[in-house]
Amino acid sequence: MSPLPAHYTKHLSQLQYPFRQSTFYLTQLDNGQTNGSALWLGAQCLSCYLADILAKKSFTSRPKAIELGSGIGLTSLVMATLGWDMLATDLPDVIASVLFPNITRNLPTLPPGAGTIQVRSLDWLKLPEEWNWQDPVSIAPSSPKTHEWLEEGEMLEPPFDLILSADTLYSPSLSEPLLRTLHALAMKSVKATSGHAPPVYICLERRDPILIDQVLADARDHWNFVTERIPHKKVAKALERGGLQWEREDWDGVEIWKLSMKTV
Numbered sequence: 001m002s003p004l005p006a007h008y009t010k011h012l013s014q015l016q017y018p019f020r021q022s023t024f025y026l027t028q029l030d031n032g033q034t035n036g037s038a039l040w041l042g043a044q045c046l047s048c049y050l051a052d053i054l055a056k057k058s059f060t061s062r063p064k065a066i067e068l069g070s071g072i073g074l075t076s077l078v079m080a081t082l083g084w085d086m087l088a089t090d091l092p093d094v095i096a097s098v099l100f101p102n103i104t105r106n107l108p109t110l111p112p113g114a115g116t117i118q119v120r121s122l123d124w125l126k127l128p129e130e131w132n133w134q135d136p137v138s139i140a141p142s143s144p145k146t147h148e149w150l151e152e153g154e155m156l157e158p159p160f161d162l163i164l165s166a167d168t169l170y171s172p173s174l175s176e177p178l179l180r181t182l183h184a185l186a187m188k189s190v191k192a193t194s195g196h197a198p199p200v201y202i203c204l205e206r207r208d209p210i211l212i213d214q215v216l217a218d219a220r221d222h223w224n225f226v227t228e229r230i231p232h233k234k235v236a237k238a239l240e241r242g243g244l245q246w247e248r249e250d251w252d253g254v255e256i257w258k259l260s261m262k263t264v
Helices: 041-054 074-081 092-109 172-188 209-221 232-241
Strands: 014-019 022-027 064-068 085-090 117-121 162-166 200-205 225-229 254-261
Touching (some): 014 074, 022 074, 041 074, 074 092, 074 117, 074 162, 085 092, 092 117
Parallel strands (some): 064 085
Antiparallel strands (some): 200 254
């Protein structure tokens, strides 16, 4: 059964979301208090595209990624199913209401070989100099405690192999902090062997073209990123192979962008 586009399921408090041989049981809220507590198209499209391009990649050790604005947790769950260790981050209220409950509910049911998921708060308004990677609950300081530490062993921290974010470009006030956060994470994840930073994948809905174009221009001109839009046909093929049998109008306006940092 193909998952429905998010705008058809906003009224549902509980979602059964099939992915490959798994089914994720996801709580969402549609109370208007925060965009991050419900499923959006960007997470659906990004998770499906990543599953398609990463399926045949091999790594000498388990890869790890960080997601900004994880929301209800779909993308992080998909990545963990693919064998990635995921650091899922969001604001404390989103973590407490939907993200942490969804991860704790679904993590034990992931298939053999799956990666783990750690949940920590990260407020983009906090400067990177203030981050604390040794805090098991909050990377940024002074955040209220929203959940317990899930995992034994080492906490996930840079360097990361991928940096991800979906449905997070919608407010001018948050755009510059988001770019600053992406830049800092990319710099912390530059590989010593190659000198290359990991790719950043952003999925967005082009509701405000002026805002989106300005953010992409800022990413290039002020934050040293090369920006590349993934062709619509490639995304469409990935959705089809991933079982999302949608009409084009179901996800019209959704774009996936790859940001690559110039390190030399």
